[in-house]
Amino acid sequence: VIHSIGSPGELARRPATLEQRERMLGVAARVLAQRGFERARLRDVAEAAGVSIGLLQNYFESRDAMLEEAFSWMCEQLIARWRSHSDLQADPWQRIVGLVDQLTNEPDPIAHSATWVEFCSSAARHRKLRPSVAKVCDTWRRILIEAVEEGTASGQFEPCLPARDIADTINAEVDGLHMALAVQANLMTTGRFRHLALTVASRLIGRRP
């Protein structure tokens, strides 16, 4: 055991292994989004990743452990994307616009909406998944609260409600628009999604022209 640690074979294999594990988490997250938490099987992930079930079992303790990790991995990806985006945008209003644009500019926004609704639905049923969803919601919340407070301090915004209420309201509005887009209710389109989300945000924060 000891001598193998420093062997060149080990060293060469390790990064590839970590990379492959990450790749499989990505595949598992995709299967999860398509099939839902209860229906996603080890077999589906193995087939989609082009590996054996045995190999998957080497990486993950169980089906549930794999899917929970994939769920959390996917949520972390979303969080990283939003954080890096909002760090780049100095103007608080453009930061809010950018959050919404990221959603409506998804390559397949309806599928993305369906995935998010599926994730929330899974988290409603499985308590273990809730912290990941809560972390995503909390990231949006923090970004929004910060933007509202900055815009208020600089005089760009004149909000009619506490920043926390505005953040939770915009959050809920966007989630509900996801639901409408996912089920294709009320003739929802990405254009209308963007329009309604930004109109509500603009009204609540009292954006000055």
Add this chain to the structure above:
Amino acid sequence: VIHSIGSPGELARRPATLEQRERMLGVAARVLAQRGFERARLRDVAEAAGVSIGLLQNYFESRDAMLEEAFSWMCEQLIARWRSHSDLQADPWQRIVGLVDQLTNEPDPIAHSATWVEFCSSAARHRKLRPSVAKVCDTWRRILIEAVEEGTASGQFEPCLPARDIADTINAEVDGLHMALAVQANLMTTGRFRHLALTVASRLIGRRP
């Protein structure tokens, strides 16, 4: 066959049969809400209803047919409840308050929210379920549009947006609050649900004091 139609036994059995079918739809809808569309099995419904799988199969052509009908039945129940409630309330603002109160006064609001999110998630995956969800959304939409138009005509409201946009925005807000309540994100409570939904509605319709 002909003589059996008028027989007292048949007459006595018929209403009971319709009642039982309805009862089983109610049980199926409950199972559907708990397990999700994909995981709900004939066996679960049979067990929950205290009947045999064979009896269920007498009433419904297949598992899918039963669940689709239960889904649609549940949506019709929701629609009937909202319609009858809004027909009773003459004041347009109180009609909107009443819609929200009906949601937050549910005996188990978190479970109710989880069911609605699960329904939307199922409808996102199964095209056949979408018309039922769309009908529920459309009912809310109509009630809200009517309330906004009435309140505007009477001078109670001074809306900042077209009635259609306000209706879709309130709809999305309420759906998103359902999601937050279902996953217990952002410390959502029914009190906060009510507060945020009515604050947004009040702001958008420009309710006069």
